[in-house]
């Protein structure tokens with residue numbers, strides 16, 4: 227077929243698919259509003275079908291794979307009609323009134339080949355519920371469909387053609403596009419290494435170490451959509467939770483799941499979640515104070531080593547708390563008899579038996595409260611049984627009950643946490659300034675981020691989880707998590723099922739996070755964990771990745787350079803500038819990019835919030851519509867932004883200007899920060915520097 231007729235043929239196939247979809251939507255009819263339960267259920271099913279059809283109507287499919295299944299004995303059927311064309315889209319669609327599939331869902335077993343097939347003449351294999359299916363791939367075709375038209379068609383593999391391997395042409399085309407203020411789905415170009423993570427089995431703690439731009443966040447979101455499809459009825463969206471570093475990041479990723487047709491998955495930050503779990507008994511200290519302390523001034527490695535967050539996030543601290551909770555637990559059952567009236571005796575042994583056997587696995591305070599109610603019930607029944615009617619006697623007995631029950635220890639999480647830092651039982655190993663600051667904060671009802679994991683943990687051990695346990699959790703930027711945080715979240719799951727992703731090379735919050743993945747993985751039995759590495763970076767051009775790798779090479783501790791996809795762009799430029807010309811130069815560069823660059827998102831990345839405020843003020847005074855990103859910001863609006871480097875993590879921009887990569891701003895300890903900043907750029911990266919250039923990038927670079 228000529229290219230023209232091929233495109234025509236596919237367009238006709240698309241037209242007919244769209245007609246079928248329209249017809250199906252039209253016949254679904256209005257919603258049922260009556261009281262009949264069966265009808266209501268049927269209505270819900272129809273609505274769900276309509277929702278899928280509406281997703282399909284926008285862009286019915288993005289790929290086609292021609293597949294010829296081998297028979298059981300491995301023979302290849304000769305007849306060409308055995309080659310099946312599978313059209314793959316975001317939602318599966320059956321032909322109106324039949325079982326024939328017009329489109330298969332990207333998460334279906336057969337669709338996995340579309341992602342895992344790398345070319346060559348050998349048979350391809352995929353797992354289906356009925357076992358392995360083997361066959362030959364004849365064609366892999368990518369489409370871009372906009373407004374019912376095929377605007378791009380690329381054959382990335384044709385059997386028998388010389389190249390043999392699946393080409394990256396369509397991927398490169400997609401990567402070359404500009405980005406707006408929201409992360410997007412990648413269903414049409416998921417790569418094999420990413421697909422393996424998306425489809426990995428659910429009942430594990432899956433750890434993903436991926437270089438900047440390797441698609442970790444995107445892959446984790448696609449994995450959620452896959453799990454919901456694959457384990458339909460067994461896991462529920464409302465019981466899945468995404469933990470992300472801040473509200474702005476959550477806003478940035480908020481478009482992906484709806485694009486994939488998935489709703490209702492909770493999204494939160496660890497801080498917000500913990501404060502809610504603690505029923506707002508405490509307020510969170512302003513996170514910008516912590517940020518300011520660690521990022522507005524240079525900090526030494528000793529300061530990092532001694533950071534209170536490190537200690538409070540450690541398993542050693544958790545174990546200390548466990549000991550304290552065990553002591554509390556042991557002190558709950560009274561050791562004295564309860565004698566409310568002469569002749570009435572309740573022995574400690576009976577109370578111990580109630581506590582130990584009747585309330586089994588319940589949380590400590592729940593068991594305590596049940597024990598108290600049981601003692602009360604015992605007294606009521608004794609009074610009744612023995613016919614005590616005398617009011618005076620009864621109230622004396624009740625008064626004794628009240629004082630007896632009051633003496634059974636009772637704690638809130640905050641109350642117990644304070645005892646670790648203040649008073650007779652204060653821990654002796656805590657450095658005095660940390661103990662004093664923590665106790666003072668707690669007394670004022672304020673917790674720092676580092677207090678939240680211990681507080682939430684104590685609360686869970688004392689009172690248990692009052693909402694359903696999580697079926698699956700995603701933890702993004704997990705290199706900034708402490709082992710204690712993960713232990714706390716683990717208490718909220720019946721069985722381990724989590725996707726934990728991050729990049730140690732971007733671990734800029736090392737005053738609280740981990741140094742290596744074993745710190746987190748070691749919390750689980752080996753059989754319950756999986757580990758994946760993503761080393762290819764999809765975000766940036768080769769030039770940008772090569773440049774960022776120079777910064778990496780200055781880091782210690784087994785760093786892995788990112789491997790670029792073969793997408794070339796402008797060279798990265800570093801340029802000296804005097805103090806006097808610094809702001810005008812920033813303005814001139816950004817203006818030029820705005821006018822000629824054709825970029826949708828541009829960011830000026832500063833070292834500190836102070837520096838960013840200065841830049842922002844100058845740019846706006848020059849008439850540019852720039853927005854300033856601050857630490858408590860709930861949304862990210864795209865366009866031109868000025869952002870402190872430590873808040874840029876997770877985001878990406880078509881063009882990035884590092885405002886000042888001088889050695890005063892980025893010393894050896896700041897390699898991760900500068901790496902984060904540079905890897906935010908998709909197509910264009912430029913670094914200005916005042917004074918001498920940071921040694922982190924002091925290699926020969928082309929000058930403008």
Ligand SMILES: Nc1ncnc2c1ncn2[C@@H]1O[C@H](COP(=O)(O)OP(=O)(O)OP(=O)(O)O)[C@@H](O)[C@H]1O
Pocket residue numbers: 397400401405409410411412415416417420436437438439440441442443444445729732764765875876877878905
């Ligand atoms: N297979 C793919 N096809 C097309 N685009 C992709 C693919 N994988 C990743 N991307 C794009 O690469 C960019 C980076 O993805 P993402 O933000 O998920 O990476 P990340 O590993 O979480 O990055 P970082 O750690 O730097 O924040 C996004 O624009 C995403 O759409």
